[in-house]
Amino acid sequence: MSNLEKSNRFLTLFSCSSRVLVVINADPDSIASAMAVKRLLWRKVQEVSIAYFNKISRPDNLAMIEFTGAGLVKLDDIKKDDFDMFVVVDSQPDHNERFHEFDYDAIIDHHPLTCDKAKYVDIRPDYGACSTIMTEYLKSKKVKPSSRLAAALMLGIKTDTSDFTRQSTLKDIRAFQYLYKFADNNIVIKVERAILTQEDLDFLGYAIKQRKIINNRFFFHAGNITQPDKLVVAADFFLTIARVNWSIISGVYEKKLVIIIRNDGLRKGAGNTAKEAFSMFGSAGGHKTMARAELDLKHIRKQIKKINKKTLANWIISVIEKTAGKKIE
Numbered sequence: 622m623s624n625l626e627k628s629n630r631f632l633t634l635f636s637c638s639s640r641v642l643v644v645i646n647a648d649p650d651s652i653a654s655a656m657a658v659k660r661l662l663w664r665k666v667q668e669v670s671i672a673y674f675n676k677i678s679r680p681d682n683l684a685m686i687e688f689t690g691a692g693l694v695k696l697d698d699i700k701k702d703d704f705d706m707f708v709v710v711d712s713q714p715d716h717n718e719r720f721h722e723f724d725y726d727a728i729i730d731h732h733p734l735t736c737d738k739a740k741y742v743d744i745r746p747d748y749g750a751c752s753t754i755m756t757e758y759l760k761s762k763k764v765k766p767s768s769r770l771a772a773a774l775m776l777g778i779k780t781d782t783s784d785f786t787r788q789s790t791l792k793d794i795r796a797f798q799y800l801y802k803f804a805d806n807n808i809v810i811k812v813e814r815a816i817l818t819q820e821d822l823d824f825l826g827y828a829i830k831q832r833k834i835i836n837n838r839f840f841f842h843a844g845n846i847t848q849p850d851k852l853v854v855a856a857d858f859f860l861t862i863a864r865v866n867w868s869i870i871s872g873v874y875e876k877k878l879v880i881i882i883r884n885d886g887l888r889k890g891a892g893n894t895a896k897e898a899f900s901m902f903g904s905a906g907g908h909k910t911m912a913r914a915e916l917d918l919k920h921i922r923k924q925i926k927k928i929n930k931k932t933l934a935n936w937i938i939s940v941i942e943k944t945a946g947k948k949i950e
Contacts, residue, residue, distance in 0.1 A: 624761040631741055631758070632665065634726050635706060639666040642704040644696065644723060647673035648682060649812075650750050651711035652691050653777035654729065656770050657755035658708055661762065670704070672696040674719040679850040684815040688808045689773040696722075711751035714738060716904055717915065729754060731781075733892065733906065749789035752777030756796040771804035776812055787886055787910040817854070824851045825858060828870070832859075835938065838867040842934035846872035849879050856881040867891075871937055877903070878921060878933060880914040898944040 622630075635641065643658050645651040655671040662669050674696040677683060686693060696719060707723040714720045714728070715736040727741040731748040748754055752774040759766055766774065778797050782789035785797075824843070833840040839859040843852070852870045859868040860883045868883040880899065882891045892907035895914050899905040902921055905914035918928060925932050 624757040627743055628661070628758040628761045631727060631729075631743070632661065632762075634741055635662060635666050637666065639706045640668045640704045641666050641670070641706040641708060642699065642701075642723070643669065643671045643708045643710060644720060645671065645673050645710060646675050646712050646717055646719075647677050647686075647693065648711070649685055649773075649780040650752050650777035652682075652685060652689075652693070653770075653773035654710040654751040654755045655693075656689065656691055656773050657752070657759060657766075658710060658729075660764060660766065660770055661758060666706075668704075670694055670699070672699045674717070676849065678848040679854065680815040680818055680821075681812050682850070684812045685773065685776055688811055689769045689776075691773065709739075710755070713744070716906075718904075732908070735906065747790060749785075749787075749793040750778045750781035752781070753793045753796040756800060757792070760796075760799060766800065766803050768803060768805035769808065771800040771802075772806070772808040772812075775800045775804050775809055779809075779813075783910075788908050820848075821851060821854050825855055828855050828859070833934075833938070834865065835942075837864055838869060838941075839865045840869050840934070840938055841871070842930060842937060843870070843872035844930040844933075846874050846879075849874045852879060852881045856883045859883075860885065869937065869941065871933070873918070873933070876918055878914075878916040878918060880905075880916070880937060882907070882912040882914075884910055886910040894941065894944060898940045 641662060643655040645655050659669045671693050673693050707725045708727045709720060709725050710729045713730055713736040714725060725739040728739045729743045731745050731751045733746045734744050745754055756774050775797060778793055782793055828841040831841055852872055856868045856870040859865060866885050871878060871880040882895050884891045886909055890909035891912035895905040895907055895912035899914040899916055903916035907913055922928060925936055
């Protein structure tokens with residue numbers, strides 16, 4: 622099916638009276654993809670809102686929201702009865718329990734297929750970014766993206782492909798080239814320069830002191846945290862260390878163990894490793910070079926008699942070693 626046929630099928634879901642809620646776990650790719658959905662539905666429905674449920678603290682994500690005018694609202698501030706159509710982009714309904722609050726009319730995603738319960742489903746795991754899919758939708762309908770939307774979609778592609786150094790295809794590159802003609806590159810530059818805060822530096826410094834490097838894998842468990850995004854910053858940073866092939870950073874946030882995994886793409890995929898190691902304790906998965914797990918501590922208690930910072934750190938190491946052996950290959 623062509624992109625035009627897919628975009629037409631997607632648009633036929635809605636009517637002029639539709640009140641649409643796009644639900645996301647906010648990061649650059651999901652924000653940009655949701656903005657593209659909003660643009661596609663402009664003047665075709667009564668209302669489109671974009672709601673997120675995760676805590677946004679990374680300076681680059683905050684800068685993107687500010688400079689692109691994304692117009693996000695917190696999911697907790699949304700009244701479900703105010704909407705009659707629900708869309709999820711850059712995720713699938715089983716990726717987080719907050720997604721379970723809705724029955725979806727459409728799912729558009731680039732992660733491996735885990736849930737396709739919707740009237741319309743477009744899941745393309747071979748794509749590097751959901752923003753690429755949404756760019757193809759816009760292009761197929763001959764919708765010219767605004768300079769802000771084009772910049773947002775460029776950032777979505779750049780972020781999820783790590784500037785085309787991890788899972789990406791010619792389609793991602795072509796979408797980026799197409800967007801470049803329309804984008805406000807000043808927005809892209811401003812967002813990409815907003816990387817670290819003083820608090821991030823303190824977190825990284827602590828992680829350096831407490832690190833464990835086993836078989837070229839960098840491990841750090843932070844204990845209780847207030848900003849899960851710091852785990853992502855640390856995981857990306859520590860993969861840049863010479864001879865470190867894997868970066869596995871974790872912390873406890875709101876009674877859940879959050880584990881961020883990054884690897885160099887030369888060995889067993891991070892997503893498969895996360896799924897094999899942790900899916901029985903909560904949501905876990907991702908791509909070849911990046912993955913995330915969010916685990917319910919009450920399920921882990923069946924494995925660990927006494928849960929504390931040390932036991933959780935050791936448990937993460939032991940589970941990964943058991944799953945993949947002494948070397949993750």
